Amino acid sequence: MDMMRVGALWRYPVKSLQGGRVDTLDVTPTGVVGDRRWGIVPVDADKVLSAKRVPELLDATADGDTLVLPDGTRIHIDDPGVHAALSAWLGREVVVRSTADSAGLAYDMTFDPPNDDAEVFAIPVPPGTFLDLAPVHLLTTATLDGCRSARPDLDWDVRRFRPNVVVDVTGEPFVEDTWVGRELQLGEVVLRITQPTVRCAMPLRAQPPHDSDPRSTALARQPELHDALVELNASFPNHLGVYAEVVTPGTIGVGDPVGVEG
Secondary structure (H helix, E strand, O other), X not given: OOOEEEXXXXXXXXXXXXXXXXXXXXXXXXEEOOOOOEEEEEOOOOEOOOOOOOHHHHHOEEEOOEEEOOOOOEEEOOOOOHHHHHHHHXXXXXXXXXXXXXOOOEEEEOOOOOOOOOOOEEEEOOOOOOOOOOOEEEXXXXXXXXXXXXXXXXXXXXXXXXXXXXXXXXXXXXXXXXXXXXXXXXXXXXXXXXXXXXXXXXXXOOEOOOOOOOOOOOEOOOOHHHHHHXXXXXXXXXXXXXXXXXXXXXXXXXXXXXXXXX
16 A cells, blocks of 8 residues: 555535535544534424435535525625525525534435435434534545446546545555544544445435536436445445544645554
């Protein structure tokens, strides 16, 4: 295995909206600063909307504190008209809530990702956040490259998987699964890898080209990806990437060296 470095960093300010690449991430004990800081919540339900069940959320982008809607409308998250703009776009009355107001909320998902008509379950969000489960999500270029090689008929664009950190390394796919229970140092930050990341319906969703990147392309709906991940990851079927908790907070930068305990 070659020397590992941080290849890319991503932040997603609003749950299930597209986020963007950044040069650095500030990491606190509870996660990435500015990541999933807000959620879109229907006024008639204690649920935060997720693209697991509302795919059109991926048609909009959160560019820092500015939302870019599918029709090109740009509106600041603190603009008094943001709730009305989002409600008009989604066709239902919604509000934007911050993580300070996330208590008691849940998101809906199925346990049969390719089937949008499968039974829906309400999963509580962790206190004080709109994250699904863990503070940091990480994957490797070895995994993405290995999956592309094994299944070149599918699109393995990193945007499908919404990581915070992409570690640039060559080697066997799913190498990050072997880091579970170990500590990872990225620049001045230390993470403890807690578990492989099970994949929901999100990677199967269509997405438009990214608003801020003219080189990006549209991603088609791709339910076949689920079966591919079941076949390719023998140790953890339908898992790709890993979740981590923060041991030592600090700043991670693109190009920082990455070391694994032991």
